[in-house]
Amino acid sequence: KRQNPSTWKKILGFEDIFSVKVWRASMAELLGTAVLVFALDTIVISSIQTDTKTPNLVMSTLVAIIITILLIATFPISGGHINPLVSFAAALTGITSFTRAAIYILAQCVGGIFGALALEAVVTKKIAHNFSLGGCTLNVVVPGPDGPVEIGLGTRQALWLEIICSFVFLFASVWMAFDSRQAKALGRVTVCIVIGTVLGLLVFVSTTVTAQKGYAGAGLNPARCLGPALVRGGHLWDRHWVFWAGPAIACVAFALYTKLIPSQNLHTIK
């Protein structure tokens, strides 16, 4: 089916720039992302500070809970993206216009900065140094026998991990929220719980599967990586593009998938 100009106009949706509603909704995205970054990073720090043998399990469970709750809180206002990955995927699959997605992503990035600033205001210097303010890192410089050496994940491996984890996230959870057939049948709370749970699982898997010191797990949310990088700088900028390129590639692959599968229900429980 050929798409006529009016369809393109709708897809791009330039008139959203002048929509007060969209800008107001982006406030929820901004604050939602700020709270997300603050909550995620304090959870990570707290879990590792706690004297438990399984900090990753504790961390993942709490991440699943807080994301579920934030999605429920922001959903009725802005649609509950609080993640550039979701906004971009929503634009590619035609859920929102590209203009609205751009405004949301901008708001999410500003929110990420606010979250990182809030974090810096409350933690002590020592913790801030040890944890890089919860930023997305691929490697770390440690003292070695012949002076400081850099250990961490290779670029290729990190990019693949980012692409695959982002795709799993989109395929296994975001899809349920985008597909009206699913969203309706499952209900809002179930969808938010599924998304939160999948993200929690991915955090658990990506932090332990590489077993590589210096790698802080898959980013899965470029806004949460950008904030700490801007606030703290330094080696957080090192190969920062991976956390943007990976999700972007996953979004394109996911959009292709949604175009390929039949849009009519094949199986229904009548």
Next chain:
Amino acid sequence: KRQNPSTWKKILGFEDIFSVKVWRASMAELLGTAVLVFALDTIVISSIQTDTKTPNLVMSTLVAIIITILLIATFPISGGHINPLVSFAAALTGITSFTRAAIYILAQCVGGIFGALALEAVVTKKIAHNFSLGGCTLNVVVPGPDGPVEIGLGTRQALWLEIICSFVFLFASVWMAFDSRQAKALGRVTVCIVIGTVLGLLVFVSTTVTAQKGYAGAGLNPARCLGPALVRGGHLWDRHWVFWAGPAIACVAFALYTKLIPSQNLHTIK
């Protein structure tokens, strides 16, 4: 839109002073807060006394459960505030009149005192000394090599932690109870569980993230800080204003946010 005098009258709601209903409802707030203070503090003491490596996790889970239950219990009578922070936010966002909020806050403070007295009646002297009766503390005096020294959190850091945690609390959970669109879709029990869970998470995060001895975590409820301070006095009064100023600032920021976001539903699952 300009608000006429009758609107202002409704917002202030002076006639609530003479409403027997409001005073009766405040009884639920008083007893609810008393039970909350008693339960919270016994949970904190029990968790730390328990020989577990992860007292913070145990404490947070129990806090989440008890707050959920108390909210479900008091909701149909008074609206389930049992926290001056919630009452003040409810007044600022127009859910209740300022007069009713003031009566509730008064009741909550009296309840906090009763809770602290109840606690003093049941714990042994030794425990009462070690735990400051569950009060909100920023620092502690410990013996040092050159005489007793005071260690704890700086005022700026403590205030920021109080503001940010209060805002996260309001943004991620109380909002669901205040927004009729959300409250209706989610149901009362889900809302209470979300509020309890967020508070539990904040307790976990704020007690571990600073990793600072002497700091007992974010207050998040001025009434529960006032009670022990009045009953025990001493260093519990030290910078006590932080536990009132922080939540108040967060309430104002939250009220601004609720004014900014669009009040119509942008996203709905039809």
Next chain:
Amino acid sequence: KRQNPSTWKKILGFEDIFSVKVWRASMAELLGTAVLVFALDTIVISSIQTDTKTPNLVMSTLVAIIITILLIATFPISGGHINPLVSFAAALTGITSFTRAAIYILAQCVGGIFGALALEAVVTKKIAHNFSLGGCTLNVVVPGPDGPVEIGLGTRQALWLEIICSFVFLFASVWMAFDSRQAKALGRVTVCIVIGTVLGLLVFVSTTVTAQKGYAGAGLNPARCLGPALVRGGHLWDRHWVFWAGPAIACVAFALYTKLIPSQNLHTIK
């Protein structure tokens, strides 16, 4: 009742080969199985890497969660098989045509290969070596006092375990999805949770009950065994037929059972 030629035509369903819908739906099966293989194997690796005394319990819980979610995600598109075992059983019991089942199984096998490739892209060499990329193994070669020795499960025992576990899986969970009486009464989410839970339980039981080093638990999904075997080769091909023969025998037994039991409701809650 004698089945006339038109019934046989329907059962075989050769026209499904030319159905674009079926091939598109098989895309969901392909990607679903790829995500499943990737998720399952990272979960197994993460659980064993985690410093916990009960890795099997952690693993089983996470497996139950991820399978539940993937089933919910793929159900409305392709019917949510993502397992040759389920597709074959669906064909035998008349839920889908044999042609569609064959297309699905092909897609699942390709998906399994993709999942294994994705896994190889993200894990380090050391982990890939230790875990055989999550493949289905029956034995392992370990260094012994008189040179390397092979330890593991006998063929007979492994085949029985595969047959029995597959039958338990079909009998206790898949049946609920196939029987329209059940599926309707229980609802889609409950059915998916039950299937996920039973698989999680079988993973727990089959990995611990033999207490035999080298045996990685019941396969229960030939596609997830084929992928790693093709990608890594080596001893993963050793007695690989067991992981195909076991489920196939269980499917035939299950189909016989469904023919034997009365198709009318005997007990209903009116």
Next chain:
Amino acid sequence: KRQNPSTWKKILGFEDIFSVKVWRASMAELLGTAVLVFALDTIVISSIQTDTKTPNLVMSTLVAIIITILLIATFPISGGHINPLVSFAAALTGITSFTRAAIYILAQCVGGIFGALALEAVVTKKIAHNFSLGGCTLNVVVPGPDGPVEIGLGTRQALWLEIICSFVFLFASVWMAFDSRQAKALGRVTVCIVIGTVLGLLVFVSTTVTAQKGYAGAGLNPARCLGPALVRGGHLWDRHWVFWAGPAIACVAFALYTKLIPSQNLHTIK
């Protein structure tokens, strides 16, 4: 009220012997009990093999889950007894005829044997020796300073435990399935969850309360005790009658109770 001959005919229901439907339904009972015995015993073995300090808790939770699922799976076909205790109680309270109950009990005993055989096929010799194939034991022979001694539970204590646990099971859970008022109000899934949970609890309580080595907990299902006893023999036959007499006595007591209580609804939530 005097019962006339036709009522007696209905209660005994000899015509059920020639009902193909009943014999077909008994297939579900047979396979259900086989799966139950296999699942229960592998769960017990797995839980004890797992290096956890609380095997009883793990075991009880998994038992509750698997029984719930098996009941949901067999309910619409045969009524979901998979336990001679339930079939006998159903006959005594008039839910099914005595003939049908007898056919079911026969099927369950055959199923129990199949389950025990399946178990023997998959476990290694060492585990089979240690765990008596999950049979119901009252005592165990251990090496002592003066030759092997027998330790375990006294007959009187074991019988009382069997009677009381069976009665609690019938009173607290099976009753909900039998009473149409209850079953309707609660729904099928809730009833199955309650029955599974009560059985899980009883397993936990009966295995820990005696703290007696050699006693494997209350049987609560004669069919699951008979299977391993027939397959393995030996000391599993020792005082085997207790596992039949206890439930039988409890059934009679329960039937008397159901006759005593008023059959009209006293309290209903309309």
